[in-house]
Amino acid sequence: MLEQKGYHETSMDEIAARVGIAKGTIYIHFPSKDALVIALLERNMQKFLAGIDAVIEQHSTSRARLEALLRYIMTDLLQKQMHLFSSISHSLDLKYQEPEGEARLGGLWQRITERVVALIEEGQATGEFKRALSTQAMLYAFFSLFATRHLKKHIVNDEHTSQRLVDQLIEIYFTGIAVESRS
Amino acid sequence: MLEQKGYHETSMDEIAARVGIAKGTIYIHFPSKDALVIALLERNMQKFLAGIDAVIEQHSTSRARLEALLRYIMTDLLQKQMHLFSSISHSLDLKYQEPEGEARLGGLWQRITERVVALIEEGQATGEFKRALSTQAMLYAFFSLFATRHLKKHIVNDEHTSQRLVDQLIEIYFTGIAVESRS
Amino acid sequence: MLEQKGYHETSMDEIAARVGIAKGTIYIHFPSKDALVIALLERNMQKFLAGIDAVIEQHSTSRARLEALLRYIMTDLLQKQMHLFSSISHSLDLKYQEPEGEARLGGLWQRITERVVALIEEGQATGEFKRALSTQAMLYAFFSLFATRHLKKHIVNDEHTSQRLVDQLIEIYFTGIAVESRS
Amino acid sequence: MLEQKGYHETSMDEIAARVGIAKGTIYIHFPSKDALVIALLERNMQKFLAGIDAVIEQHSTSRARLEALLRYIMTDLLQKQMHLFSSISHSLDLKYQEPEGEARLGGLWQRITERVVALIEEGQATGEFKRALSTQAMLYAFFSLFATRHLKKHIVNDEHTSQRLVDQLIEIYFTGIAVESRS
């Protein structure tokens, strides 16, 4: 609900109705709407972080790991019902009134990017990725691919087409960053 | 104002004050807040479209044109005070209550993407861009680069660093899509 | 309404309904309920202060002035529909969330007590009031007489009885503080 | 808690926490918050009544008794942490939703005033107090002295100053009502 409709479009009444409890009950568990959203995001980010680690350790090379990670996130996004990464990504814009919670969120996001940074630098060290490119650029290009904004217009119900899109994005990205271009 | 603070964070009072007219006067020209925002976006999109065309015709090859376009949009985004593309991009998420206006916006967005699609297909026709990649993928990868969400965290006041980021993103993208990589 | 039912017992809906305007309209003129109450009190205190001065200047001796002042306040209180002093007195307990407004209120209350203090010290100087009594005690005894809490139970509709009560309170007070006892 | 912070500022949660039982348990013993407050006041009033009687029987003359009573109440008030009389006095303003309980409270308050009325009339009978003054006036003047509202602004931590204030108030009051002034 919150993940799909957004912060302002989702009222506490709606949330309560959707969860099947009374509005006041929410305030037993969360002191404010912001706190609720932050807690939700925190949970999602933690799940996402765990997912990242699980995905990474299933592969050995930096390239394979980064590619698997890209597929993992894309799969999540293409499931149409926005999920982990989507909710996180959507929330990075907002300014919450709870500095402490925001700090926790920022810390988690940092840990997420650290994983990717590690993969990139590892790949550069092993000679898999270009050393001429800054980590910053490769990181930015990586996460840019998951801009749900534009994805929405490209989502197709056809499983095959979606898969093909992901494959080609992977090709574009890795041709761009990898040392040996495939063409 | 609307472009920077967002739809919900900008009240009609603020808009009126900023424009220098009375709040009631706005409703003479626009039937609702949504209509106002849509009209604003429409104007921005039209300007942006004109900007695209101006940029494109300054170059001859598809590659040069697409690269110039990328730089044009990036410059807009990096100016920090969100401008044309930024306001458009930000608004694509929202669901307005005015179907007719939304349709006009959709039409304009389509005309924008058509420009890029034309460049891509032209480049494929001339052999500049890979024919194996679908237009969809190259289009998606192109607009993904402008995810302001993630850009925010990478914006730096240092002009030189920003420029370097753009250069490297261009390298990644075009190495990925172009037939002959330049490195 | 607010004066009679008290802060917590009077909702903004009630106030709006009583004044004959919409709830939202109140917030055009006052930023919060506290601000509204403080403004109301401020106005009452200013009126009261003006009333005090008007009463005082109608008499010449300290004794006559203080007595007239006592009658003035009592008359206000006995009118049953709580008025100036009553609303002020009732509000001295509350803790508002607007420090600035509270400071203004405190300043006004100080100016009110200053008038009485001046009368008392003047009377001591002229030999009308006992010099052995501290100003503080005479001041406190004076304002204590207007404790609406207890007054409520003694208010009678009979004009004559009310007047007699006031007369006797005056006698008790002034016999207590004046140099020459009457008895 | 209730005595100090007031009815509206004290929630059932706070009361439960303070008493050390669960919130729901309160409702086994008291049907409502009003009933709880009324019961608390009733207990306080009964204690106060017992205190009055204890104080009175320690002295013989009406004058001594009334003076001792005045000191007794004042001491309670000056202890800053509001106690018996204070809680009672504070509650007389409120309008409870339990007519029966309010009646019991009213009855107890009447019994309290009856003690004072008895002292006053006894003193008039023995010639200690002026017969010209109505019992009502002397009663009202007596309880007026305990207006906590104004007392707050005069409370000082200095034990000596507080005592001096009480002494002078006693002098003012008794000079006002007694037949022979003592100076």
Added chain:
DNA sequence: CATGAATGAGAGTTCATTCAT
């Protein structure tokens, strides 16, 4: 046409009260 005070539906939040455990 322009104005801005007035509107009122709806938002987030609180808290006395209830009831399954």
Added chain:
DNA sequence: CATGAATGAACTCTCATTCAT
């Protein structure tokens, strides 16, 4: 009896929209 999570009515406050001037 005791519990405390759940309830929902009522509160304060916001803001897009209207309309008499």
